[in-house]
Amino acid sequence: GEDVEQSLFLSVREGDSSVINCTYTDSSSTYLYWYKQEPGAGLQLLTYIFSNMDMKQDQRLTVLLNKKDKHLSLRIADTQTGDSAIYFCAEDLWGRGGSQGNLIFGKGTKLSVKP
Amino acid sequence: DSGVTQTPKHLITATGQRVTLRCSPRSGDLSVYWYQQSLDQGLQFLIQYYNGEERAKGNILERFSAQQFPDLHSELNLSSLELGDSALYFCASGQRRTDTQYFGPGTRLTVL
Numbered sequence: 656g657e658d659v660e661q662s663l664f665l666s667v668r669e670g671d672s673s674v675i676n677c678t679y680t681d682s683s684s685t686y687l688y689w690y691k692q693e694p695g696a697g698l699q700l701l702t703y704i705f706s707n708m709d710m711k712q713d714q715r716l717t718v719l720l721n722k723k724d725k726h727l728s729l730r731i732a733d734t735q736t737g738d739s740a741i742y743f744c745a746e747d748l749w750g751r752g753g754s755q756g757n758l759i760f761g762k763g764t765k766l767s768v769k770p
Numbered sequence: 771d772s773g774v775t776q777t778p779k780h781l782i783t784a785t786g787q788r789v790t791l792r793c794s795p796r797s798g799d800l801s802v803y804w805y806q807q808s809l810d811q812g813l814q815f816l817i818q819y820y821n822g823e824e825r826a827k828g829n830i831l832e833r834f835s836a837q838q839f840p841d842l843h844s845e846l847n848l849s850s851l852e853l854g855d856s857a858l859y860f861c862a863s864g865q866r867r868t869d870t871q872y873f874g875p876g877t878r879l880t881v882l
Binding site: 686688690696697698699700703743745757758759760761762763 | 772803805812813814815818826828860862870871872873874875876
């Protein structure tokens, strides 16, 4: 199947770390992505990880990839109220025969940050 | 600002009508992807064009079509519109076999 799964909601306090989890189905996916969508806005690319990596850090963001379990996580350190948004995990389909890299998205995790 | 532009921002129309959504990719990007975001289906890939040619098709209805022009901008045509077509339509651009797709701000289509 092509389901990318995420929990729907996450609530944290300002200053805490947030961890958003995602499971994907295609072990041949080349890249895995995290996008952020603020209310009424488009999708902003946050970060991505290549499938041969275990971890990628980019300022307050840390992506962990467990390829064996097909599990991806996004950790946001020192979460701020401005981080409140919906976070989408996505996998590409480069690994599948005939596909050209279109993305399969999870349903999104709504992160609420309380002051 | 991703560099991808979409027009119009909002579109309100009636059932049975036809609309055209427009997308201009980032400078240098040859690929354009169209996605539909609705409450019940989430974000779904519709179709991809690369340098004017269709490259991949997703869950795109037969009533929908797209094209990419020589200047690389793309249009998504939606016809015989139904209430269920109300959604946010995103365009994304990227380079072939690259690591990222950059999304435009979307066009919100409301079918009454």
